[in-house]
Amino acid sequence: MQYLARREHSRRELHDKLLKKGCDEAIATETVKRLEQERLVSDDRFMESLIQARRSRGYGPLRIQKELQDKGVTAEAIERWLDVSGREWLEDIRRVQRKKFGARLPRSFTERARQARFLQYRGFTYDQIQKVLNPHGQD
Numbered sequence: 001m002q003y004l005a006r007r008e009h010s011r012r013e014l015h016d017k018l019l020k021k022g023c024d025e026a027i028a029t030e031t032v033k034r035l036e037q038e039r040l041v042s043d044d045r046f047m048e049s050l051i052q053a054r055r056s057r058g059y060g061p062l063r064i065q066k067e068l069q070d071k072g073v074t075a076e077a078i079e080r081w082l083d084v085s086g087r088e089w090l091e092d093i094r095r096v097q098r099k100k101f102g103a104r105l106p107r108s109f110t111e112r113a114r115q116a117r118f119l120q121y122r123g124f125t126y127d128q129i130q131k132v133l134n135p136h137g138q139d
Helices: 002-006 011-020 025-037 043-056 061-070 075-081 088-101 109-121 126-133
Strands: none
Touching: 011 025, 043 061, 043 075, 061 075, 088 109, 088 126, 109 126
16 A cells, blocks of 8 residues: 555556565455555556656656556557647647757757757657757747
């Protein structure tokens, strides 16, 4: 219950934590199943919480998607919750780009590449990066 009190967890993440602490496989599986039935564990709540937290920290959809996969969330559930091509990501990438580099657009190829690498590292898509760095392509 300590794990659940701190933050939301995915089912697999909680299962793995129980195993690490020495819990038997069958007991860990049954415990997670029971907690899910009692609505104390929910992959949907976990995804909503994680997506919101990562977006507020300036991470893009690809990085969030990878983290959800690493935490054991199914591809179908991720697709349901995370619209990688959504327009709201353009607002996010612009905010991240302005915070890191200021309001100016890159003036040289070197600066453009530097900004693009940073935004790619943050998990934004190629198309999103092109839209924010291309002065004629902004929506």
